[in-house]
Amino acid sequence: MPPEPTAPTSLEDEEPPRSRRLLFGLVALGVVSAVIAGVVIFSSGGSTAPPEDPEAKLRTSGESLVVGSTDAPTKVVVYEDFGSRPSRDFETASRDFLRVEAAQGKVLVEYRPFSLTGGYSRRALDAWAAVLEGGAPKQALAFHDELFDRQPASSSAAPAASDLDAWAIDAGVGKALASDAVEREDPDFVETARRSARAAGVETAPTVLVDGKPFGSGDGVELADQLQRKILAD
Numbered sequence: 001m002p003p004e005p006t007a008p009t010s011l012e013d014e015e016p017p018r019s020r021r022l023l024f025g026l027v028a029l030g031v032v033s034a035v036i037a038g039v040v041i042f043s044s045g046g047s048t049a050p051p052e053d054p055e056a057k058l059r060t061s062g063e064s065l066v067v068g069s070t071d072a073p074t075k076v077v078v079y080e081d082f083g084s085r086p087s088r089d090f091e092t093a094s095r096d097f098l099r100v101e102a103a104q105g106k107v108l109v110e111y112r113p114f115s116l117t118g119g120y121s122r123r124a125l126d127a128w129a130a131v132l133e134g135g136a137p138k139q140a141l142a143f144h145d146e147l148f149d150r151q152p153a154s155s156s157a158a159p160a161a162s163d164l165d166a167w168a169i170d171a172g173v174g175k176a177l178a179s180d181a182v183e184r185e186d187p188d189f190v191e192t193a194r195r196s197a198r199a200a201g202v203e204t205a206p207t208v209l210v211d212g213k214p215f216g217s218g219d220g221v222e223l224a225d226q227l228q229r230k231i232l233a234d
Helices: 017-043 085-103 120-134 137-149 161-170 175-183 187-199 220-233
Strands: 058-061 064-067 074-080 107-113 207-210 213-215
Touching: 058 137, 064 085, 064 137, 074 085, 074 220, 085 107, 085 137, 085 220, 107 120, 107 187, 120 137, 120 161, 120 175, 120 187, 137 161, 161 175, 207 220, 213 220
Parallel strands: 074 107
Antiparallel strands: 058 064, 064 107, 074 207, 207 213
16 A cells, blocks of 8 residues: 655744754743843832932031032132022023032032112022021022022012912922011021121122132123133133
């Protein structure tokens, strides 16, 4: 009896054993890679996001707020008035680069607000003094920024107490301290800040000292530009 014809083989049946071994090897390699990746992600807390930028050190010193390390090679002191438009212009133009340079250990920045006039200048300084003395340095810095960012136009009415209270809370100040900041007057702080400015030969705001010497000229934006150029050149 003649032998039965064999059924035609499939392409899979015709695959050489060597190709099968290669395929199995690739699959195994993929599994091992996935396991290693899982271990790495797990050990890093389940996140592959890059680390955040460093933050500058903060501390208070008398009537001033200090940003950066005392080991920084350049020391910058800023005498400013919350009610002064040039001070506001300098602050908004210099804020970002000064904070970055301070975080990198290149610059120490000392903010020394004082009041040249009454009105918003005095009310803002009184409120900031309460946060500087009763809150955390981080809160004082955030409130410092809010007071400049919210500075009313010269033709506008002074902000109400409720506005200052809301700005302090926006800066992360607790409600009790924010309320105290709005209600309290601190003539001793205001006078001490003024005497400190006069002793340093300061007559206008903003006035910037670099390593103890008066620096720059012009309006707030020009002064910020000159300071940035100097710091980046050093």
